[in-house]
Amino acid sequence: MGAPLSTWPWENFGIFKYMLYAPFVAKVLYERFYVEDSNLSFNWCLHLLILFGLRGLLHLLWNCYSNMLFLTRNRRILQQGVDFKQIDKEWDWDNFLILQALIASMTYYMFPFLQNLPLWNFKGLICALILHVGISEPLYYWGHRKFHEDYLFTHYHSLHHSSPVPQSLTVGNSTVLEALIMTVVIGIPILGASMMGYGSATLIYGYLLGFDFLRCLGHCNVEIVPRRLFEIFPFMRYLIYTPTYHTLHHNDKDTNFCLFMPFFDYLGNTLNSKSWQLHKTLSSGRPSRVPDFVFLAHIVDVTSCMHVQFCLRSFSSLPFRTRFFLIPFWPIALISLLAMWIWSKTFLVSFYYLRGRLHQTWAVPRFGFQYFLPIAADGINKNIEQAILRADKIGVKVISLAALNKNEALNGGGKLFVDKHPNLRVRVVHGNTLTAAVILDEIPKDAEEVFLTGATSKLGRAIALYLCQKKVRVLMLTLSTDRFQKIQKEAPPEYQSYLVQVTKYQAAKNCKIWIVGKWITPREQRWAPSGTHFHQFVVPPIFPFRRDCTYGDLAAMRLPEDVEGLGSCEYTMERGVVHACHAGGVVHSLEGWTHHEVGAIDVNKINVVWKAALKHGLRPVSSGSTINKN
Structure with a gap:
């Protein structure tokens, strides 16, 4: 059993903890509809609800700014990223807001002088400032130092210091006892000024929001x-303290205890000697570290563009799916996206460290549907080319192209850029060799026949050529006999008979292994026999229409255990899982290969890339059986 007041009473409520505000909402509605001559401007419960929303929004906006890496990367104090562990630990960061709202509701009825406050009283602001400096600041300083003594730190304050990277949401990562003491610290100036007859609504709003700010x-x-x-x-x-000043306290917990004023650390001889010099260095901006590897992603739609850490950190830490709470933010997201489209070629989305190397994700501000518009092709290729040249200029070693950024019809799987700039130092990688390996790994060992759509695509060709050499009969769906024959001639003569051209889905009515590389409708899926498993490398994924069949996810791999600072999911992937093309670029970087991986897939390198991925600790996500790749 933990120490008293170390855990929250509603910690197991989940989202239902917000039902604690139900009495406030009920009272507001009751007075609005059932009380004659009610004046909502003096409704305390309404003000508490508004304050909860504003204070929560303030913390979220600060968190958004902190994670806007394209703006803040040169002024970040601690360079490591916020990982899933910290995000989960701070998931209920707003518990202190609920507690303070409950205490404020009781305080209102205990002290009559709070029940008829004017809108504005300038004397109250002066009085609150004096009380803050004279009582709240020294009280907090003294209490904070006490919380760093052995017993209190171990049982109460260590939770707050367990967050390796301070963020605005870390403010609320505390125990009940700490939150109660902080409530007293906040309440003294407000109650004191009100008891003297100088209280006002402006004072309450201004002091609380200023304190949180x-x-x-x-x-x-x-x-x-x-x-x-x-x-x-x-x-x-x-x-006035600075972010550097307070971050030093998180690193050296025996210094910089003040609330907002370092003057009290000076008086208590607890001021960190590095505070001013480090602040001077960081406030001037410092060159950000050059990443070893860049994954160039793209936006799928407006809703998915909100799946980034600088929007909602908790949302981005879970696999993406459309949620109703995103709908009100849709216009804001669209405007922001259009602004990035106009002013930015690419922007930094996230980063993580692997084996001491910095891996970053950049995004091209283009909608997914634009990749299928012929008139947009030149503009998209220009954005991708500028990203590659920028990576080359700053010294990036490998840049990997995501999904549609390496579309064959768009730029030949990146070959367009390599041909245009033959002296590139950065290695351009489409990652599809590992994508093919992941798909092939899912095919059962005893497979004798598979049905392949998108058969003449870059991936389809490699899969067909690989499987035929394993003596697996491949039914290649294509209407182009010339393209089929071209691929068939690439296979060794003794295996060419295993490649069979088919022109209709009916040809696969007895085949239970479908490899889907071209989007198929529910009607076309009807031709698959019961028990069929749909492997797929098509973007977007096909609809799981058949209940008597199973559907594989897009090819993906789990990053090694020693990845650091990873705190966001890659689109619909699980935590720590990335698309196979992303993983392919990671392997290329870790291996230090000096060749470009663009254009057609080299079938002979599938085994090499696969073994390299496993060697570096990457693991397939699918539970499919591994075929013999020896």
């Missing part, structure tokens, strides 16, 4: 306070 500032992990402020006004360094 400064706490989020200190935890944002981005140095935004200009050094010129302290150079012009040296005394200001003792009156």
Whole structure:
């Protein structure tokens, strides 16, 4: 059993913890519809609900800014990423807001002077400021130091310090006892000013939102306070803390205990000597580390573009699926996306570290449907080319192209850029060799026949040539006899008979292994016999229409165990899982290969890439049986 007041009473409620606000909502509705002459402007419960929304939004907006890596990467204090472990630990970061709302509702009825506050009273702001500096700041400083003593730190405060990268949501990662003491610290200026007759609604809103703003500032992990402020006004360094100042406390927990004013650390001789010099260095901006590997992704649709850490961190940490709560944000997301489209060629989305190497994901601000519009092809290729040239200029070793960015009809699987720029130092990789290996790994060992759609595509060709050499009969669906014969001639003469051209789906009515590389409708799926498994490498994935059949996911691999700082899911993939083409670029980087992987897939390298992936700790996600690749 834990220490008293170390766990939240509603920690097992999940999303139902917000039902604690139901009495507030009920009271507001009751007074609105059933009480004559009710004045909602003085409805305390309504104000508490508004404050909860505003305070929560303030924390989320700060979190959005902190994770806008394309804006903040040069001013980040701690360079590591926020991983899934920290996100889960801080999932219920808003518990303190619920607690303070409940306490505020009781306080309202305990103190009559809170029940008829004016809208504005300037004296109240002055009074609250004096009480904050004279009581709240030293009280917090003293209490904070006590929480760093052995017993209190172990049982209460260590939770807050367990977050390796401070963020605005880390503010709420605390125990009940800490939140209660913080409530007292916040409440003293408001109650004190109100008891003196100087309270107002503006004071409550302004002080609470200002208090939260400064706490989020200190935890944002981005140095935004200009050094010129302290150079012009040296005394200001003792009156307002900086993100660097507070981050040093998280790293060296025996220094920098103040709430917002380092003056009290100075008085208590707990001021970290590195505070000002480190702030000066970080506020000037520092060159960001050049990534070893870049995965160039693209946006699927407006809804999916919100699946990034700088929108909703918790949402991006789960596999993507459309949710109703995203609908109100759709117009904002569209406007933001259009702005990025106009002003930016690519933007940094996320990053992680693997074997000490920095891996970044850049995104091209283009909608998925645009890739299928002929008039958009030149513009898209220009964006991709500029991303490759930028990566080459800054010293990136490998850039891997995602899904539609390497479309054969668009740029020949990246071959267009390599041919145009033969002196590229960065290696351009489409990653499809590993994609083919992952799909082939799912095919049962004892397979004798498979049905292949998209058979003459880059992946379809490689899969067909590989399987025929394993003496697996491949029914290749294509209307082009010339393209079929061209692929058939690539196979060794003794295996060419295993490649069979078919022109209708009916030809596969007795085949239970379908490899889908071209989108098929529910009507076309009807030709598959009961018990068929649909392997697929088609974007977007086909609809799982048949209940008597099974459907595989897009080819994917799980990253090694030692990946660090990974805190977002790659579209619909599970945590720690990436698309096979992404994994292919990772393997290319880890192996240090110096060749480009563009254009047609080299069938002879499928085994080589597969074994390299397994050697580096990448694992297939599918439970399919591994075929003999020796």
